Amino acid sequence: VRVVTFLSDYGLSDEFVGVCHGVIVRRCPDAHVIDIGHEVPRHDIQAGALMLAAAVPFMPPAVHLAIVDPGVGAVGPCQRRAIAVAATSPGHLLVGPDNGLLAPAIAALGGAAHAIDIGSSSERLQPTSATFHGRDLFAPVAGALAAGAPLAELGEALDTGTLLQLQLTSAELAGEELRARVLALDRFGNIATDASEHQLAALAPRSGAPLIVSTGGLDHRARLGATFADVPAGELVVLIDARRAVTLAVNHGSAAASLGLAVGDPVTVRSP
C-alpha cells in the first residue's frame, strides 16, 4: 500500500475529485488515497497552502497531490510550471502547480531535496485537456510516483531554488501592541492570525491574563487560554490552535461572526 493525499479546490459537487481518484488507482492499484480537503475556496492558493502544510506533518510517507491552480492551461510568459518535488523528509513527495501552493508544506517536510518539471511528463493522459490538469497531468504523475516510478524519470530536473515561494504576512510586536492580520478562518469561525507563539508569550505570559482585541476601532475583552472552555460560553479567548497559530475563538460561538473579520484583515492584541 502506498498513500496518496489529495487536496484541491474542486469541491465535491462535480465528478472532478472522484475522477482523479480513478486515474490514480488505475496507475497504482494498491494506492490508498486520503482526501485532505476539496473545499478550498476557488483559486485561494494561500488557504490551500496553509491547509496542506497543517496536514502533512501528520501523514505517513506519501505522495501529496495538491491542486489550486488559477493559471491552468495558460501558455506563454504567464504559464506556471507543473512540478513534482521530493522533500527532505524521507518518503514524502509533492505534486502540483508551482504557484506557491506546495511551498509551506515542503518547508514543513524539511525543504526540497529534488524537483522536476512535469509539464511534458510521459505519464500525461493523451489527449491532455487544457482545463483539467488534475485529471490529465497531476493525478497520473502522483499515481506513477505511488506505484514506485523514480522521480527523475517523470520530468526534467529543476533547480529547487527556483520553486515559487508563498508570500505570507507576519505580525509585528510594536511596544505593548501585537499588530497581526487574519491568516485563515475555519468552519467553526476560529480566526488564525499571522502572530507567533513567541510574540503572544511576550505580550501575555500568564494563562488567564486579560487581553484587548481591537478591530475596526472597536475593543473586545478577551483572555489568554489554552482551550475554548477556558472562558465562559460566548466569550473571546486567545489561544494557540492545533496548527500552532495564535488564534481568536469564541467558546461555543464564532469569533469570525463576533468580530466581523475576514482573511487579510488587521487585528491588534494588547494588555488592558
Place this chain on the structure above:
Amino acid sequence: VRVVTFLSDYGLSDEFVGVCHGVIVRRCPDAHVIDIGHEVPRHDIQAGALMLAAAVPFMPPAVHLAIVDPGVGAVGPCQRRAIAVAATSPGHLLVGPDNGLLAPAIAALGGAAHAIDIGSSSERLQPTSATFHGRDLFAPVAGALAAGAPLAELGEALDTGTLLQLQLTSAELAGEELRARVLALDRFGNIATDASEHQLAALAPRSGAPLIVSTGGLDHRARLGATFADVPAGELVVLIDARRAVTLAVNHGSAAASLGLAVGDPVTVRSP
C-alpha cells in the same frame, strides 16, 4: 484489512477529517477508513448519536471513531472523559468522548462489554493539543485498536455502568392521539419522530389509512404508507423509515419545509 468508521462534526471545509485519516493510517497502514459523515451540526451530540446508531448495524466488525465534542480540552469538574468501548457484538469497538454520543450505537451493538478511559493513553500524540483531540487522542487510539493493540493496554479500566447515557424523548399515545417530538431531519426534509412502530400500529393499523398530522395548531391531511410514492407528489405520508423511525415525508417534496418543523418540536398524529 481492518475497518475504521469515522463520524464527526468537523465538516469537510478544513483539513481536520483528512488529518485524522492520516493519523489512523500512520498507526495502522492497512486500515480501511469509512466516513459515516462529518456534517453533523456543530456540537449536536443527539444528531451525531442517532446517525452513528443508524449506521453501525450495517458495518462490518470495525473500530467506530466518533467525535462531537463540545467539551474538548476542558479540565476540572466539567471535564468529559475520553473512552474506548468494546461492544458485546464481536469485533465492534467504539472510540470517542463520554458525552452520550456513543451510547445509542453501543446499545445497537448489544451493550458495552468492556470500557477504558483513554485520557492518558500512551498512544496520544505528543504534544497533545488542547483543542484537537480528534487528531491527538481519539484517532491514535482508534488506529492502535485497528492495528490490533489490546483494549486493556490503551487506558484505565472503567465501570461500563458509569458511561454517560443519551437522554432522548419518547412519544406518548394518549387515547386516539400520538403525541410525538421531532427527533431528526435528513437532507431530503424527511422528519423522524420519537414515536415507535408499535405506537403507530396501534393508531392506524391499515396501510393507506387517512391520518391527521397537527403542528402549531394546524391540521394536515396525511396517509399511512410504506414509501414516498404511496401518496401523490406533494402530499404527506407517515411511514416507517430506513432507521425504523415513525417518519413524516412529502412525496417529491420536503416535509420539514411543508410543516415548518425543527428538531425537538412537538407534533401529533391521529385518525380523522
Place this chain on the structure above:
Amino acid sequence: VRVVTFLSDYGLSDEFVGVCHGVIVRRCPDAHVIDIGHEVPRHDIQAGALMLAAAVPFMPPAVHLAIVDPGVGAVGPCQRRAIAVAATSPGHLLVGPDNGLLAPAIAALGGAAHAIDIGSSSERLQPTSATFHGRDLFAPVAGALAAGAPLAELGEALDTGTLLQLQLTSAELAGEELRARVLALDRFGNIATDASEHQLAALAPRSGAPLIVSTGGLDHRARLGATFADVPAGELVVLIDARRAVTLAVNHGSAAASLGLAVGDPVTVRSP
C-alpha cells in the same frame, strides 16, 4: 482489490453514503470504494447520468454503483426496474435503477453486453426497506459483484434492448447560428451546452475568433479559446471542456452568474 465507484444524490450530511460503503465492504472486504460524487441535485437523473458518463472512462475496471432514484419503493405500473449491467468494455459493471441514469455511462463503456433485473436478488438485505434501496438492494449487489459473484446468479436476465434510455437535447446549427441548450453547470459556473465539437468548429474554426453569445435577447461578446486564460479575467470564452462539451466560461469568474443561465435554458452562439 476490486474497485467500486459510487455516485448518488444522497448528499454528505446524513449517514446514507457511509452506510452503503459499510454494506459493500461487509460483502467484499478488499473492495476499494471511490466516491464519484454524492451532491447530485435531488432526483436529477440527467445531472447524475452526465456526471457518471464523464467519470467512467477514467476509472479502472470496476463495479459502478449509481443511485438517483425518485421512484424508489414504488410498486405497480410506475415501478422502475433495478438492474445490473455488464458493459462491453471488459471488467466494467453497472448497478442502479433502470431510469436512464446508467444509460450514457453504458454507452461510454461500449454498450451493454448483458443485463439482469436485481429487484428480487438473493443478495438483498432482509428486511428490505421501501425507502432505502441503496443500502438494502443496490449496495449488496455491487458488493457481491466486486467479490466476484457471477452476474447471471444475482438476478433474472433482461433483454438489453429494453433498458431505459436518457433523452438529451441536441443543439442545431441553423445557418450561421448555433442554437443550443444548457446541459449542465459545474461549481465554477462553467456552462456545458448540448452542442458538439463539430458544430462549433463549423461555426468558428479559428482559435481566438470573436463570437456572440445570446441569451434572453441580450448579446455577449466572447472568443473561441482552448482554456480559461485565453481571454482576460472577467471575459467570456467558448471552449471544449474536459468532458468534450462545448462550454461557456468566464476567466476567473462564473459564466452561470454572468449570463443568468440554468440547465435547460436556450443559448445561441454566432459569429459577429
